[in-house]
Amino acid sequence: MVNVTAVTARQTFDVAVLGAGAAGLMAALFAARNGARVVALDGAKRLGAKILISGGGRCNVTHDVVHASDFNGNRNAIAKVLRTFSVAETIAFFRELGVQLKREETGKLFPVTDRASTVLDALVSACGSVDIRTGFRVERITVIPSVVEGPGGAVGAPPIPPGPSTTLGMTAGGGFVINDALHAKRVILATGGRSVPKTGSDGAGYTLAQHLGHTITPVFPALVPLVLEHNHWLTKLSGTSVECELILRGVNHRERGSMLLTHFGLSGPVVLDMSRHWIAHRGELVANLLPGESFESLEQALLASNAHMTFATFAHRRGLPERLADALARELPTIGKMTRDERRRAIRSLVELPLPVTRDRGFDYAEVTAGGVPLTEVDVSTMRSRVCEGLYLCGEILDVDGKIGGYNFQWAWASGRLAGISSSSA
Numbered sequence: 039m040v041n042v043t044a045v046t047a048r049q050t051f052d053v054a055v056l057g058a059g060a061a062g063l064m065a066a067l068f069a070a071r072n073g074a075r076v077v078a079l080d081g082a083k084r085l086g087a088k089i090l091i092s093g094g095g096r097c098n099v100t101h102d103v104v105h106a107s108d109f110n111g112n113r114n115a116i117a118k119v120l121r122t123f124s125v126a127e128t129i130a131f132f133r134e135l136g137v138q139l140k141r142e143e144t145g146k147l148f149p150v151t152d153r154a155s156t157v158l159d160a161l162v163s164a165c166g167s168v169d170i171r172t173g174f175r176v177e178r179i180t181v182i183p184s185v186v187e188g189p190g191g192a193v194g195a196p197p198i199p200p201g202p203s204t205t206l207g208m209t210a211g212g213g214f215v216i217n218d219a220l221h222a223k224r225v226i227l228a229t230g231g232r233s234v235p236k237t238g239s240d241g242a243g244y245t246l247a248q249h250l251g252h253t254i255t256p257v258f259p260a261l262v263p264l265v266l267e268h269n270h271w272l273t274k275l276s277g278t279s280v281e282c283e284l285i286l287r288g289v290n291h292r293e294r295g296s297m298l299l300t301h302f303g304l305s306g307p308v309v310l311d312m313s314r315h316w317i318a319h320r321g322e323l324v325a326n327l328l329p330g331e332s333f334e335s336l337e338q339a340l341l342a343s344n345a346h347m348t349f350a351t352f353a354h355r356r357g358l359p360e361r362l363a364d365a366l367a368r369e370l371p372t373i374g375k376m377t378r379d380e381r382r383r384a385i386r387s388l389v390e391l392p393l394p395v396t397r398d399r400g401f402d403y404a405e406v407t408a409g410g411v412p413l414t415e416v417d418v419s420t421m422r423s424r425v426c427e428g429l430y431l432c433g434e435i436l437d438v439d440g441k442i443g444g445y446n447f448q449w450a451w452a453s454g455r456l457a458g459i460s461s462s463s464a
Contacts, residue, residue, distance in 0.1 A: 051077045051169070053461050054214070054222035056176050057243065059088055060447055061433025062228030063161045064454030065461070066168045069226070072462035076168045077220060081175035082238030086158040088230070091237070092405075092447070093146075097154035099137075100128050100451070101444040102145040108445045110260075110314060111438040115413040116449070119421070123452035131451075135160040146443050174217075179225065179246055181426065182212030213428060224428045224461045226421075228454060231407025231434040232257060243435045244410070251425040252411045259404030260314035260439045261446075264323075266303035267394045271365060276301045278361050283329040284312045284393075288321035294329055299362075304393065310442045313398055314408045323393040328356050336385045345374025349384050358388070406446050410437040420460035421453055428464075432457040 051074075055066045058080035066078040089097055101108075104125050106117035123131075129139055129147070137160045139147045149156045162170070213223040227250075229243025244254050266273060276299055283294045293315075295308030316323055328336070336356075343352055350367035354360050366387050370380060401407070415424050416431055423429035432453035440446045 049077075049220045051075050051220065051222045053077075053224050053226060053458075054079065054216055054220060055226045055228055055458075056216075056246070057227070057229035057433070057435075058085055058170055058172070059228065059230055059239075059433065060086075060161075060450035061230075061454035061457075062226070063165060064451050065226045065228055065430075065432055065458035066170070067161065067165050068455050068458030069462040070166060070168045070458075072459060074462035076462075077222070078165070078168050078170045079174040079176060079216070079220075080170070080172050080238065081240075081242070083173045085162065085170065085172050087237035088234060088239065089158045089161075090154045091234070092154060093148060093444075095154050096148050096152045097157045098146045098148060098444040098447065099132065099139055099157060100125055100147050100448045102141050102147060104445055104448045109438055109440040109449065110408065111436075112413040115416075115418045116438055118418045119452050119456060120448065122456050125448065128448065128451055132157070132160065135164050144443065175242075176216055176229075176246065178217055179250065180215040180218070181250070181428075182215060182221075224430065224464060226430040226432060226457050226461055227435055228431075228433045228457070229435050231410060232401045233259065233261075233404040233407045233434070235401055239407075239434070241407075247411050247431070247435065250423070250429055252415055252423070252431075255409045255412055255437050257407050257409035258314070258317050259398050259401050260317075260408040261310040261405035261442050262313045262317075262401075262403055263300065263305040263399045264303050264309055264313055264316065264393075264395045265397050265399060267396050270303070270394065272299050272393075273301055273303060275299045275361050275365060278359050279306060280327055280359050280362055281329065281357070282308060283326040284308055285324050285326065285390075286312065286315050286319060286321045287324065289315065289319050291315045291319075297325065302399070303395065307442050310405065314439060316395060317398055318408070323395050325391045325393055326389045327358055327362070327391055328353075328388050331356070331389060333385055333389050336388060337381070340373060340381060340385065343373050345372065347373050349373060349376070353388060356388075405442065406439045407434055408437075408439045410435050412437050421457035422460060422464075430457040430461045 053069045053074045053076045055062045055078040058078040066076050070076045106113040109116050138150045140150045214225045230239040232241040278299045282297050293308050293312045296306045298306035349370045350363040353363040421430045433450045
C-alpha cells in the first residue's frame with residue numbers, strides 16, 4: 039500500500055500531465071498559466087519527437103479552416119471542443135509565443151521558419167514554471183479517495199489500487215499517486231495513441247485509462263499508406279503522383295486529392311485520408327484518375343477523337359501523368375482500331391481503376407491513431423472524465439482522428455488547452 043503522507047510530503051502537484059506531446063504541453067502550459075503547480079511526465083527521452091517529424095520536419099500547425107466534419111468520431115462533441123479555441127485564436131496564440139505562421143495554397147499553416155523545432159521550442163519555453171520530466175514512464179496510478187470522517191476525526195480512506203476496480207475512483211477526491219513517487223490533485227491523460235511508436239506513443243496510455251475505469255474503442259492506424267498486392271503493375275510507377283478521387287465501395291466513401299504511387303503501393307494525401315475508412319470497412323477500393331469525368335463523358339470524347347491517336351495520348355491530354363497513361367495504354371491499338379470492348383475497358387481503367395489493397399503499413403508509418411477513449415465518457419465542456427473524479431483527457435488518446443493537413447494538431451491544441459484550464463480551475 040502507498041504511504042500517501044510520505045509521498046505528499048516529498049512531491050505534491052496540483053496537476054500532473056501524463057504525456058508531453060502537443061496536447062500535453064498545451065495542457066501543462068495553460069494549467070500553469072492558471073496558477074497551478076504542474077508536472078509534465080513523458081516516457082520518451084527526447085521531448086516532442088512527433089512534433090519534430092510532423093509535416094516533413096516543418097510542423098503543419100493547423101489548417102486555415104477547421105470544422106468538426108474534418109474529423110471522425112462524435113462530431114457534435116468535437117465541435118464543442120473546437121469552438122473553445124478557433125484557428126484565429128491558435129494563430130494569435132503562436133504569434134504571442136513568437137511563432138509566425140504562413141498559409142500555403144493547400145490551406146495548411148506552417149511556421150515561417152519551416153522548422154518544427156520553432157514550434158516545439160516556443161511551447162517548451164512558454165511552459166515556464168512547469169516541471170517537465172522526460173524518460174519518466176508511468177507504470178502505476180493509485181487513486182486516493184476523499185477524506186472521510188471517523189470516530190477520531192478526519193481520516194483517509196485506503197487508496198484504490200490501479201486495476202479494473204478503479205472505476206470506484208468516481209468518488210475519489212484525494213488525488214492520485216503516480217509510480218508511488220508523485221502526488222497530484224488532478225491528472226491529465228495526454229499520452230497519445232499508438233502511431234509512430236518510436237516517438238514514445240506505444241499505447242500505454244490506453245491501459246492507464248482502462249485502469250482508471252474508461253473503455254477503449256478498437257484502435258487502428260489512420261493516415262497511413264496502403265500496400266498493394268505483390269508486384270502489382272502500379273508499383274513499377276513509383277514516384278508518380280496523380281490527382282484522383284478514391285471510392286470505397288460498399289460504404290460509398292469518397293476522398294479527392296493527390297495519390298502517390300510507391301514501390302509498396304499507395305501513399306499521398308488522398309490515400310492517407312481514405313486509409314482509416316478502408317481499414318474499418320475493408321471494401322473494394324477504386325480510383326477515378328480523372329476526377330470530374332464520368333464513363334459517359336470520356337466515351338463521348340474518345341469517339342470524337344482522331345482515329346490515329348493513341349489512348350495514351352488521349353489520357354495524357356485529359357490530365358493523366360504520361361507514365362501512368364503509357365502503362366494503361368500498353369498493348370492497345372490506336373483509337374480508331376479499338377474494338378468496343380477494348381474502348382470500354384480502357385475508359386473503365388480511367389474512372390474505376392481497381393486498387394487491390396492487401397493491408398496498411400501499420401502504426402510505424404501512421405500519422406495518427408483511430409479509436410480510443412469515447413467522448414461520451416468525457417465532459418467536453420471541460421475535458422473532465424465522467425468516470426474518474428480528478429481525471430482529464432485530451433489529444434490522441436480520445437476517439438478522434440482528423441484528416442491530413444493540420445487538423446489533428448488543432449484538436450491537440452484545443453483539447454489540451456481546455457483540459458489545462460479546467461483542471462487548474464477545479
